[in-house]
Amino acid sequence: MNEFQLKYGCNPNQKPARIFMADGSDLPVEILNGRPGYINFLDAFNSWQLVKELKEATGMVAATSFKHVSPTSAAVGKKLSPALKQACFVDDIEGLDDSPLACAYARARGTDRMSSFGDWIALSDECDEVTANIIKREVSDGIIAPAYTPEALAILKSKKKGAYNIVKIDPAYIPAEIERKQVFGVTFEQGRNNYKIDRSTLDHIVTKNKDLPADKAIDLIIALITLKYTQSNSVCFATDGQAIGVGAGQQSRIHCTRLAGQKADLWHLRQSEKVLSLQFAEGVGRPEKNNIIDLYLSDEADEVLADGVWQKNFAVRPAPFTREEKAEYLASVKGVSLGSDAFFPFSDNIERAYKSGVSYVAEPGGSVRDDLVIEAADAHNIVMAFTGMRLFHH
Numbered sequence: 001m002n003e004f005q006l007k008y009g010c011n012p013n014q015k016p017a018r019i020f021m022a023d024g025s026d027l028p029v030e031i032l033n034g035r036p037g038y039i040n041f042l043d044a045f046n047s048w049q050l051v052k053e054l055k056e057a058t059g060m061v062a063a064t065s066f067k068h069v070s071p072t073s074a075a076v077g078k079k080l081s082p083a084l085k086q087a088c089f090v091d092d093i094e095g096l097d098d099s100p101l102a103c104a105y106a107r108a109r110g111t112d113r114m115s116s117f118g119d120w121i122a123l124s125d126e127c128d129e130v131t132a133n134i135i136k137r138e139v140s141d142g143i144i145a146p147a148y149t150p151e152a153l154a155i156l157k158s159k160k161k162g163a164y165n166i167v168k169i170d171p172a173y174i175p176a177e178i179e180r181k182q183v184f185g186v187t188f189e190q191g192r193n194n195y196k197i198d199r200s201t202l203d204h205i206v207t208k209n210k211d212l213p214a215d216k217a218i219d220l221i222i223a224l225i226t227l228k229y230t231q232s233n234s235v236c237f238a239t240d241g242q243a244i245g246v247g248a249g250q251q252s253r254i255h256c257t258r259l260a261g262q263k264a265d266l267w268h269l270r271q272s273e274k275v276l277s278l279q280f281a282e283g284v285g286r287p288e289k290n291n292i293i294d295l296y297l298s299d300e301a302d303e304v305l306a307d308g309v310w311q312k313n314f315a316v317r318p319a320p321f322t323r324e325e326k327a328e329y330l331a332s333v334k335g336v337s338l339g340s341d342a343f344f345p346f347s348d349n350i351e352r353a354y355k356s357g358v359s360y361v362a363e364p365g366g367s368v369r370d371d372l373v374i375e376a377a378d379a380h381n382i383v384m385a386f387t388g389m390r391l392f393h394h
Helices: 038-058 082-087 100-111 129-136 150-157 214-228 253-269 286-296 323-331 348-355 370-379
Strands: 003-006 017-020 029-033 062-067 070-076 119-123 140-145 165-169 178-183 186-191 234-239 242-248 336-340 358-363 383-386
Touching: 029 150, 038 062, 038 070, 038 119, 038 140, 038 165, 038 214, 062 100, 070 100, 070 214, 082 100, 100 119, 100 129, 100 242, 129 150, 150 165, 214 234, 214 242, 214 336, 214 358, 234 253, 242 253, 253 323, 253 336, 253 348, 336 348, 348 358, 348 370, 370 383
Parallel strands: 119 140, 140 165, 336 358, 358 383
Antiparallel strands: 003 017, 029 165, 062 070, 062 119, 070 242, 178 186, 234 242, 234 336
């Protein structure tokens, strides 16, 4: 198949629309089910590159949850703790511990469930039945993977009344070195970003503390590869084998860091006993629970706790999670990793990151204020590596 006709482009008025191979070769994908759209394929091809590179860099299976051409999270196949299983709504999934791929997707989907609503999924390896069972009950647009077991394919085909988008990609496909796109009738051309991110990317440690454990190096690699396929400017927090906060597409670097830090904080708070013990009212669905938890943890908690309202959300009215209690809980968080797709122009990014438990940083370096950024990292005993490579993605 050399081309695939799309219903429309980014918006319904943008017709005609198609994907095709300009050199006349076959497309590297096979549509097994559904009819993916323009944005679906943008998510599919970006997300596939991310998980493929994560697998190559770490040797572990990987998954990502994408929305609007940026990842909400990405993760490798590490087992989940009981608390994390509950926070990710997968504590009832049979066989989860036996499927590293299912663990990877459970982490990726469970990181930022608000943003992942209606996601596009990419898997580095063959989709198995356990992973498909997680996907089956989530609101999702589609999936790309190199293969599917017969059982998994049957489960996924049952979604959306048989219209769920399922794409199979040739894992051996290598794109041309030169890529092109058009904007306003003008053709842009550039070499592909083939920069390889691996353990050697982190060799240039510029801080006094140079102790970078192997598991923290993996977290930094996950953050950097996630950023490679995130709309810039972007910052990514990662820990325990997964991205836990992505600040994408912000014009200001500090806004990236604040946004990513806020998401990372929420990820930690979702695993607190106060949240895990919430007793929801009968009939409250999974998407509604996400919204309720998000509001419960926000400064607008009265929207779900006020008299006459809480009864719709909870079987038992929970005590408020006060700002002081949240601050105390988050103060115990340490060992988080942070990646940035460009240099930090000011030390305020380090100060904000430290508030969210960051102990390890990877950024390109090259700012006229690098000395102040290093000084701030040293003040907090943070390990910081300069990668020497910017990772802008547009």
